[in-house]
Amino acid sequence: MTSSRVAPATTLRPEGTAPGERMLAVEAPVAVEVDGLGYAVMMMTPADLPAFATGFMLTERLADVAADVADIDVFEGAAGWIVRVTLAERCRGRIHDRVRHRTSDTSCGLCGIAGLEQLRRPMPGRPPAPRTTRDALFAALASLRDHQALNRATGAVHAAAACDADGRIVAACEDVGRHNALDKLIGTLALAGTPADFILVTSRLSFEMVDKALVGGVAMLVGVSAPTTLAVEHAREHGLTLVALARSDAMLVMDDPHGCYPLAAAERDSAHQRSG
Structure with a gap:
């Protein structure tokens, strides 16, 4: 499977x-x-x-565990790629409840949802408390570029990385679509049986990114861009620690249900004065 391709281009300069x-x-x-x-x-x-x-079967709730995906057949056709999935017998009825032919671009992560009421889908359980220190968060962010080979070559893809409690990246996936990168990562972790303490993504934090992280069972989701209102609400409702706008000099904790990243006394007083 080819992930990149060279194309001719012309560079324009003032001279x-x-x-x-x-x-x-x-x-x-x-x-x-x-x-x-x-x-x-x-x-x-x-x-x-x-x-x-x-990962897509898991985050779409068509399967509960990796073993529910009985078979995957991948082949390239004249118009694109086809992925044929066979689910275990106990999951067969789910596809008939929500199936519909649709086309999704890279901004959509809620395939197979026919109505707004279906946004409230069951969760596998509440996330655990993060075991990750501030230093580990910054360490993971600093090493993320080392796991973005395709983006280094093209500058056009997103990454999703699974990190351990010390901030080491244990797995990473790339795709032109941020949701696809996260589905690939969740599938990689499920197939390998590899746990992760938190997930770091190169995109904004939207409702569906939070939803997929909850299915992935991680303690925390960290994004380099800003969150949406619905993402924060979804994280708070289900107890996911959410960190946004991750930069080398600062990060913004949007939800800290376990109190793992409390403000120091001086920071707390300053924040209280600003809010007052």
């Missing part, structure tokens, strides 16, 4: 032009079929598709 080339991230349609029924067409990077399919 003139110059021919050249640019490495581009491959974006391709990937049709997901579940038990013979079309479920979604994702515009994504066609790599790590078995891991994506596993």
Whole structure:
């Protein structure tokens, strides 16, 4: 599966032009079929598709554990890629409840949802308390670029990284779609049986990113960009520690249900004065 491709390009400068080339991230349609029924067409990077399919089945609640995905068949067709998933017998009825043919672009992460009432989907349980120190959060952020080979080559893809309590990145996945990268990561962790203390993503924190992290069973979700209102509400409702706007000099804790990152006395007094 090819993740990048070279394309000709022309560089424009005030003094003139110059021919050249640019490495581009491959974006391709990937049709997901579940038990013979079309479920979604994702515009994504066609790599790590078995891991994506596993994570996608989990985050869509069509499967509960990796073992519920009985078989995955991946092949390339004339118009794009096709991923055919066979679910375990006990999960077969779920696809018939929510199946519909649809097309999704890279900004959508709620495939198979027919109405707003279906946003309130069951959760596997409340997240544990994070075991991660402030130093570990900054350490993970500092090493993230080392796990973004495709983005270094193209500058056009998102990453989702699984980190341990010390801030070491134990797995990372990339895709042109932020939701796809996170599904790939969740599938990778589920297939390997590898636990993670927190997930670090290179995108904004939206409702569906929080929802997928909750399915992944991690204690905390950290994003380099800002959160949405619904993301914060969803995290607070289900007890997920949420950290946004992660930069090398500062991060913003949006939800801290376990009180793991309390303000120091001086910070607390300052915050109280500002709010007053």
